[in-house]
Amino acid sequence: MNVARAVSDPYSLPLDAIDMSDPDLFQHDLVLPYFERLRAEAPVHFTPGSDYGPFWSVTRYHDIMAVDTNHKVFSSDHARGGHILGYEMFFIEEEAFQLPMFIAMDQPRHDVTRKAVSPAVGAENLRKMESEIRANCVDILDHLPVGEAFNWVDAFSVELTTRTLATLFDFPFEDRRMLTRWSDISVSVPGSGIVESWESRRAELEDMGEYFSRLWRERTGKPGGYDLVSMLASAPETRDMSRAEFMGNVLLLIVGGNDTTRNTLTGSVLALNQHPDEYEKLRRDRGLIASFVPEAIRWQTPLAHMKRTALEDVELGGQRIQAGDKVVMWYLSGNRDERVIERPNDFIVDRERPRNHLSFGFGIHRCVGNRLAELQLRVAWEEILERFRMVEVVGDPVRVRSNIIMGYSELPVRLVPWNA
Amino acid sequence: MTRITYIEHDGTRHEVDVEDGTNLMAAAVDNGIPGIDGDCGGNCACATCHLYVADAWRSVIGEAGSETERDMLGFADGVTPASRLGCQVTVTPVMDGLVVTLPLGQH
Numbered sequence: 001m002n003v004a005r006a007v008s009d010p011y012s013l014p015l016d017a018i019d020m021s022d023p024d025l026f027q028h029d030l031v032l033p034y035f036e037r038l039r040a041e042a043p044v045h046f047t048p049g050s051d052y053g054p055f056w057s058v059t060r061y062h063d064i065m066a067v068d069t070n071h072k073v074f075s076s077d078h079a080r081g082g083h084i085l086g087y088e089m090f091f092i093e094e095e096a097f098q099l100p101m102f103i104a105m106d107q108p109r110h111d112v113t114r115k116a117v118s119p120a121v122g123a124e125n126l127r128k129m130e131s132e133i134r135a136n137c138v139d140i141l142d143h144l145p146v147g148e149a150f151n152w153v154d155a156f157s158v159e160l161t162t163r164t165l166a167t168l169f170d171f172p173f174e175d176r177r178m179l180t181r182w183s184d185i186s187v188s189v190p191g192s193g194i195v196e197s198w199e200s201r202r203a204e205l206e207d208m209g210e211y212f213s214r215l216w217r218e219r220t221g222k223p224g225g226y227d228l229v230s231m232l233a234s235a236p237e238t239r240d241m242s243r244a245e246f247m248g249n250v251l252l253l254i255v256g257g258n259d260t261t262r263n264t265l266t267g268s269v270l271a272l273n274q275h276p277d278e279y280e281k282l283r284r285d286r287g288l289i290a291s292f293v294p295e296a297i298r299w300q301t302p303l304a305h306m307k308r309t310a311l312e313d314v315e316l317g318g319q320r321i322q323a324g325d326k327v328v329m330w331y332l333s334g335n336r337d338e339r340v341i342e343r344p345n346d347f348i349v350d351r352e353r354p355r356n357h358l359s360f361g362f363g364i365h366r367c368v369g370n371r372l373a374e375l376q377l378r379v380a381w382e383e384i385l386e387r388f389r390m391v392e393v394v395g396d397p398v399r400v401r402s403n404i405i406m407g408y409s410e411l412p413v414r415l416v417p418w419n420a
Numbered sequence: 421m422t423r424i425t426y427i428e429h430d431g432t433r434h435e436v437d438v439e440d441g442t443n444l445m446a447a448a449v450d451n452g453i454p455g456i457d458g459d460c461g462g463n464c465a466c467a468t469c470h471l472y473v474a475d476a477w478r479s480v481i482g483e484a485g486s487e488t489e490r491d492m493l494g495f496a497d498g499v500t501p502a503s504r505l506g507c508q509v510t511v512t513p514v515m516d517g518l519v520v521t522l523p524l525g526q527h
Contacts, residue, residue, distance in 0.1 A: 069465045069488075111494060122497040123525025290527065353449075355459045355468075355527075362465035364491055371525060 010034040015042050020057050020330065020403070021050045021085050026304065027401040032345070035059055035333035044317035052085045055307070055326040056319070059333040061340040061358065063317045067308060067329050069363040071106065074308035074327060076365060078104035083365070084307050084404050085328060089189060099205075099248030103256075103365060113249060114368060116238040120168065120228045121369045128226065129167055133376060136163040137383045144415060149394050152413040156380075157265040164376055165257050169250075170227035171215070182208045183258040186251050187405060209247045216246065228253060253369070260302040261373045263407040265380060266397075267300030268292075270411060271347040273393040278349045286385055292349040293377045298357035299347050302406050304332040306361060331358040332406065390416040422511050426471075427521040428455045438511055444520065445469035445506035455522035462507040464488050467496040468526055469506035474519035478502060481509060481518070498523050 010018065010033050018034060025031045038045050038059045045057040058064050067074050076083040082104040102113040119125060140159050144150070158180055166176040185201050188194035195201040212229065219230045220239070232238045232246065241249075272279040282288050310325045321327060335357050336344040348354075360367035367373070384391060395412030421437040426448055428434070438447035448456035448469070457468035464486070470493070473481045481504065484490045489508045493499055506520075 065460070065463055065465065069463055107491075111491075114495060118495060118497070123523070124497075126525070355457055356461050357459075360459070360466075362460050362463065364495065366466055366495070368495075 008033075010037045015045070016048065018045065019047050019050045020045075020328070021047070021052050021055070023401045023403045026403055026406070027399050029399060031304075031332070032336060035330060035336060039333060039337060039339075044319040044321075046319070052088075053326065055085070055328050056316075056321060058316065058327060058329050059337075060317070061334040061337040064329040064331065064334040064358055065362055066316065067327055068306075068358075068361055068365070070314075071364050073311055073314050075106050075311050076104055076110075076306075076308060077106045080309040081326065082307070085305065085326075086189075087307070090186075099251060100245045101248035101252035103252055107364065110364065112237045113241075113245075114364075116232060116235040117228065117249065117253065118368050120226065120231050121372045123371065125226055126371055126375055129164075129372075130375060130379065132167050133160075133164055134379050134383065136160060136167075137380055141383055141387055146415045146417055147420070149412050149414050152269055152391065152411045153262075153266050153408050157262045160265065160376065160380060161258055161262040164261075164372070165254060168227065168253070168257065168372075169215070169229055170225065175211075178208075178211070179254055180258060182251070183254045186255055187259070187402075192401070205247070205251075208251070209243060212247065212250050213243060256367070257369055257372065259405050259407055260367075261376050263302045263405065264297055264300045264373070264377060266408045266411050267302070267406070268296035268377065268381070269391045269413060270393060270397060270408075271296060271299050272391075275347045278347055279390070282349050282381075283385065283389065286382070288349050289378055289381050289385075291351060291354045292381065293374050294354040294357065295347065295349060295351050296377060297359045297373070298335045298341075298354065300406060301332040301335045301357075301359050303359070304402075304404050304406050305330050306365070329358075329361075331361070334358040387417065388415050389418045389420065392416055422513055422516045422518075424511065424515065425517075425519045426453050426455070427519065428453075429522055429524045440511055440513055442511050443507050444471065444504075444509045444511065447511060448506060453522075455526045456506060457526050458507065460507075464492055464505060464508055467492040467505060470496045470499070470523050470526065471504060471506050471520045472500060472502040472523070473504055474521070475502070477515075477518050477520075480514060484508070496523075497525050 008030050043060045048054050058067055078100055081088050102110050162176050162180050165179045166173055185195050185204050190197050215229045216233050219225055220233045223234050282292055305328050308327045310321050310323055312323050314321050338344050360370045392414045394414050397408045398410035400407035422440055423437050426434045434453045436451045445456055445458045449458045459468045460466035484493055484504055489505050493503055
């Protein structure tokens with residue numbers, strides 16, 4: 001590892017020494033000035049060598065949009081290296097253990113699975129889920145300590161999103177933290193502090209497969225269930241899928257529904273504390289929750305990037321990208337692109353057109369659960385504002401060491417009730 | 421100017437006069453009509469400007485034309501043969517009086 005990489009001043013390095021895949025930049029919250037420099041000086045930037053091999057960084061909003069919407073040229077296929085940096089590490093080096101998931105598939109197979117899954121997070125289903133999400137939210141909030149410091153991440157963000165996942169899968173409530181664990185290990189490599197070895201990681205994922213296979217068997221041939229397992233087990237397009245593919249897609253939905261909303265629930269508290277005037281606006285007018293929610297999703301950008309592999313030579317932002325090249329779309333950077341978003345580093349709860357952000361991606365791989373994410377954030381903040389004048393940050397956040405998950409393991413807070 | 425009527429999922433009607441050459445998503449967003457998000461800003465990349473063309477107008481408006489629009493519509497909720505993406509329908513004078521309805525689930 002090059003020591004010079006995690007320096008705080010991006011202008012102290014030559015352009016070609018910049019490697020945006022370095023997770024230390026993200027963990028130490030140094031990354032945004034780097035992206036600002038790349039957007040200005042090298043918006044489509046080549047890193048010749050990294051822990052993940054050579055790759056292009058795409059950092060401007062419109063260039064990212066161009067890649068994301070051109071799925072015929074920019075492939076997500078798992079056999080070519082999938083959709084994130086390091087995908088190969090998880091799924092190709094371990095050749096005997098591949099878990100195909102539709103986010104890492106091209107057309108036409110992608111479309112078939114996605115269409116089978118999407119009704120579970122469609123408008124009708126979300127209407128059914130809202131009251132359950134609200135009841136969970138109220139239950140969690142009403143049991144939190146008031147006036148003393150605690151870790152918001154575990155006590156609220158993880159708990160709410162885990163319960164929502166349990167609802168989505170109709171997963172046994174008492175076992176719900178297993179979902180969080182499986183999500184965490186699936187995106188971890190040995191040495192990260194979460195998994196010990198490839199073998200133990202695999203053994204735990206096999207346990208997950210076993211658990212879900214049992215739910216699948218129990219629910220096969222019982223149509224009408226609106227949970228995801230029942231839907232996959234009964235839809236003609238998916239009921240014959242292999243165990244590996246079933247596991248892959250379940251894992252995709254666990255990870256997709258876990259880290260992202262969890263970290264935005266935490267990030268939204270941090271953002272409001274860093275922008276007290278905006279917090280005050282929201283307190284005075286709860287109607288602003290409608291624009292605050294997408295603004296929080298932009299500001300946090302819970303997934304920093306998605307990766308593609310070019311299938312043919314193509315020009316992008318004046319650069320010649322060759323067939324086989326890895327192309328990383330940095331949503332985190334595009335969401336701070338001053339060419340498109342006014343005052344991009346400010347958190348503005350009544351921002352005009354707050355929904356024009358990249359956090360969900362665009363094109364055929366756009367986040368399938370975006371409405372569920374927005375629903376949880378809306379309900380959470382409706383209930384928080386009902387009870388507390390402030391969720392006050394009382395210590396520094398601890399960030400996750402990752403170049404994809406913009407997350408927190410700790411955010412110390414103290415709840416201040418309205419009458420305090 | 422061409423008159424377009426948008427009907428929200430709950431039945432609320434919005435009659436607006438819009439510039440020719442704009443599209444049905446931008447016209448709705450510019451007029452603050454709820455039920456059309458337009459998250460991608462008109463790139464046919466998010467399917468959040470899904471709308472239903474009233475039966476009487478379907479032959480005038482036509483069906484989803486491009487492969488991209490059909491792909492994206494394929495991932496939208498509650499798609500019917502009357503479905504279009506608003507950003508892919510350019511307003512012209514022959515559409516004067518057009519009625520479209522908006523689906524459940526858009527903001």
